[in-house]
Amino acid sequence: MRLKDKAVIVTGGASGFGEGIARRFAEEGAAVLIADVDAAKGEAVAKSIPRARFCRADVARSADVKVMVGAAVDAFGAIDILVNNAGVTHRNRPMLEVDEATFDRVYAVNVKSVYLGAIHAVPIMRQQGSGAILNIASTAALRPRPGLTWYNGSKGAVVTLTKSMAAELAPDRIRVNALNPVIGETGLTAEFMGGKDTPELRKKFVATIPLGRMSQPLDVANAALFLCSAEAEFLTGVCLEVDGGRCI
Secondary structure (H helix, E strand, O other), rough: OOOOOEEEEEEEEOOOHHHHHHHHHHHOOOOOEEEEHHHHHHHHHHHHHOOOEEHHHHHHHHHHHHHHHHHHHHOOOOEEEEOOOOOOOOOOHHHHOOOOHHHHHHHHHHHHHEEEEEEEHHHHHHHHHOOOEEEEHHHHHOOOOOOOOOHHHHHHHHHHHHHHHHHHHHHHHHEEEEEEOOOOOOOOHHOOOOOOOOHHHHHHHHHOOOOOOOOOOOHHHHHHHHHOOOOHHHOOEEEEEOOOOOOO
């Protein structure tokens, strides 16, 4: 097992990519803390995964992230891996039609959460002498689509943060990497498409992906597993596209 007895936090772990990552990591021996704002879904997912726990947390709130990190340490005795997966988007629309409150929420959840995760988890990883952080960015950071401008920018920030964090934390033996998934089967799919998820719109999006389909949670989970495992012990600052060729 590639993650035997590793202690893991997965934010946004109640659904979509986060749930896929939590399940895949557990299959490889990890103990997983699932953090999410949706308590009902999060608790249900945790109950269905061996050695999983749930903690309700809004990753844009420092107090919640502090509690989340503390819950993982209390439950598992360590934090070996932090997966910053939780994310939100604004609806696909002209950039000037996105209101300020929505903009602030997108950057709080997608960008500030990476900062807060570091603030509360890195000191523990430093004490341990090692750790791995995985940030879930997006192909939007590399090949931005019109209509998602502010979301695109938030994911661009995640890519830059990943590389800078990797350089700064390397002396502490803390690796920091990122994944850039293409549009997939998640709770945000309809918003990416402008509010409606229809066969016609899916066809339009899929037409931009050379391998001819949207991403699935297992695609992202397998890539996450590699980057967080010992197989990738010499990889840090990597931002890996999981995109079926979208960014070519």
